[in-house]
Amino acid sequence: MxxxxxxxxxxxxxxxxxxxxxxxxxxxxxxxxxxxxxxxxxxxxxxxxxxxxxxxxxxxxxxxxxxxxxxxxxxxxxxxxxxxxxxxxxxxxxxxxxxxxxxxxxxxxxxxxxxxxxxxxxxxxxxxxxxxxxxxxxxxxxxxxxxxxxxxxxxxxxxxxxxxxxxxxxxxxxxxxxxxxxxxxxxxxxxxxxxxxxxxRKPDPLGTVLSIVGLTSTVWVIIELPKGLARPSTLAALGIAVVTLVSFGIWETHIPEPMVPLRLFKQRNFAGGSLSLALVQIGNGGLVLVMTQYLQFVLGYSALKASLCFIPLAVAALVFNTLGAGLGMKFGNRPLVFVGLLICAVAFAVLAGLGTNDGLTKLFVGMALLGAGSGLAMPAAINAIMGTVPPEHAGVSSALNDTLQQTGAALGVAIMGTLVASRFTASMPADITGTARHSLGQAMATRDAQVIDAARHAFTHAESVAYIAGGIGALAAAIVAVAVVRNTKPPTAPAEGDGDGDRDGVNEGALVAAEA
Incomplete structure (x- = not known):
């Protein structure tokens, strides 16, 4: 080679x-x-x-x-x-x-x-x-x-x-x-x-085609999911996605120089970190979509004022990202990922309690908690993932991590969008019919005070269900992290007699390279 x-x-x-x-x-x-x-x-x-x-x-x-x-x-x-x-x-x-x-x-x-x-x-x-x-x-x-x-x-x-x-x-x-x-x-x-x-490495044209067709079909299914899985086009795309991705996995594990080193999933930090990030992105993916509607339609904020309400999330993320960099060297990746994801779950629980007449206190607390949890968990999870990667596979491994997160985020938009739409319709009074029964925007456009009030209450109930689903995703991600991810100790202080100590973090990447 x-x-x-x-x-x-x-x-x-x-x-x-x-x-x-x-x-x-x-x-x-x-x-x-x-x-x-x-x-x-x-x-x-x-x-x-x-x-x-x-x-x-x-x-x-x-x-x-x-x-x-x-x-x-x-x-x-x-x-x-x-x-x-x-x-x-x-x-x-x-x-x-x-x-x-x-x-x-x-x-x-x-x-x-x-x-x-x-x-x-x-x-x-x-x-x-x-x-x-x-x-x-x-x-x-x-x-x-x-x-x-x-x-x-x-x-x-x-x-x-x-x-x-x-x-x-x-x-x-x-x-x-x-x-x-x-x-x-x-x-x-x-x-x-x-x-x-x-x-x-030798080119892998078949792997390239299978990955493009499989991933594109998967994202198509996720996008079309809110319209119903029984649609012929959606079922066809699902079948193509399953066949091509399974074929891709089989092909990549049987050729000497694969395009994607799927053996990385044998590394606990890569597999556990990737799955944790994908799960938490299911909740985060739909957050902006749902929260923006709540702020503009339910609370009546302008687009600019609504966007400013996300600032506590950014500030908390900035502070806890900086804090997490130092804590990671002291405690390792796994505790930060676990604690951060638990904080994210609590944040979704707080946001699930938002009502039609709540002030900004509860909203800001939920946003700040979500920023703090993400700030602790995400850098530590990505560090755990990329620490297992040999240098020659840095690009495609980064892409694999990005793909899983993008898929999780897209799935989150589909799931949370579907949950909000279905629960909104189910929560509207039976005497409200037409498009106003199925769309918050259409209900607000009627300018009927009774319809608007009913729609505001129906949406807050619907978004609560969506945030509970996001919290469950974050909790599941925390469980995966603590069960699968190995703790990455700082290389300057290895535990004496610890047989796994040298296999964590950056050294694990060297091991994968040697095994290749």
Whole structure:
């Protein structure tokens, strides 16, 4: 097997500048996804888009993004992580420029597809470059915490930024902001980043096709799930997903140089951490969707005021991400993941108690708890996962982790959306019929005080059920974490006589590489 020389270690403050670039690349993705949620009413009116058009504007991106992640992660390992990152940023920036000029729903959907391709190229590269640049465990924890903060701040700041832009400019401005960020990240990457890649491997065209078809079909099923599983198109997609993913698993475990190293799931930290993150993302995935409706329709807040209510979540995540980096070196990953996920479960329980006339105290407490729990758990879980990964598989392993989280988030939107819709209809009085019985927005549009009051109460009941489901997901994730994940002790203080001590964390990645 031919190998390509790896660059020497990145020394001095340069690696922290590289982290800034990686955070910029991540920020442009997260902000774009979240900022679009508040632009939907404006672009609907401007482009005369139907409900189906809007669904495709939102879903086309995630369909392409999730479907290509494993393939693009493998490409980054093969052809160079910096190169693929730069290409992804360029594609994303150009597609964003096209989106700002869209004059029809079809043009915007095409631009979103291109943005999904760019996002799939750059997302796996960010995390894989991070773990190859930061080889010291203490520094890696700090870098991982900073990277996770960017994810959380982008998730919360996206709607805030979107509200400001929509209030002062046209809907296309939510895509326009991507262009300078992408350009800055490209220039910085070219100047600061060393290139890194894994050993040369034979191409795996069949594995590539099976992964793309299987993942795209899976996401399609999740998106269509709220409409009913019995629909012929949904059943067909489900059958294709099952057949192709099972075939992919069999194929990848029987060829000498697989595209995706599925043997990583034999490592308890990788398997347990991945499953924990996927489970908690089921709850987090639908949170913004449900909470935004509660704030705007039930409490009557504007889009900007509603988005500002997410600030406690971002602040708490920032504080506890920073705190968790130090605690992780002292206590290891498993306690942080477990405690953080338990706090997330408590947060969902608090949010489940929100009513139609509650003030902001309960809301802010729930949001702050969710930020604190996520701030403790997510960096520790990702550190546990990526600590098991050998350098040559950094890109595709990062993509595998991203895929599981994206699938969990998409499943969360489908599950929580379906729960809210069904419980809302069931909770509406029998004498209210028509579209107002099935849609909170339509009920508010009737301007009938009795219908509006009934809809507000029905929605708060429905969202409580959804938050309880999110809490159950977080609790299940905590149980998985404590049962499966091995505790990663700091390498400077191994336990004497502990036969498993050297198999944890970063050293476990070396073991996988040796076994390969």
């Amino acid at each position: 031919r190998t390509d020389p790896e660059p020497g270690p990145v020394v001095g403050g340069r690696r922290w500048l590289i982290l800034v670039v990686l955070c910029l690349a991540t920020l442009v993705l997260v902000v774009d996804n979240m900022v679009l949620t508040v632009a939907v009413p404006a672009l609907t009116e401007s482009l005369h888009a139907s409900a189906q058009n809007i669904q495709w504007v939102l879903d086309s991106y995630i369909l392409v993004f999730a479907g290509l992640l494993l393939t693009t992660g493998s490409l980054s390992d093969r052809f160079g992580r910096r190169r693929v990152l730069i290409i992804g940023l360029a594609v994303f920036g150009v597609a964003s420029a096209v989106a700002t000029l869209a004059s029809s729903p079809g043009e915007l959907i095409a631009a979103r597809v291109a943005m999904g391709i760019g996002g799939a190229l750059l997302m796996p590269s960010t995390l894989s470059i991070l773990i190859t640049v930061f080889t010291d465990e203490a520094e890696r924890r700090k870098a991982m915490a900073a990277w996770t903060v960017v994810l959380m701040v982008g998730m919360v700041g996206g709607p805030v930024l979107g509200g400001v832009l929509i209030s002062h400019f046209w809907w296309g401005s939510v895509f326009l902001i991507n262009i300078p960020i992408a350009a800055l990240a490209i220039v910085s990457a070219m100047v600061l980043m060393p290139e890194s890649k894994g050993p040369w």
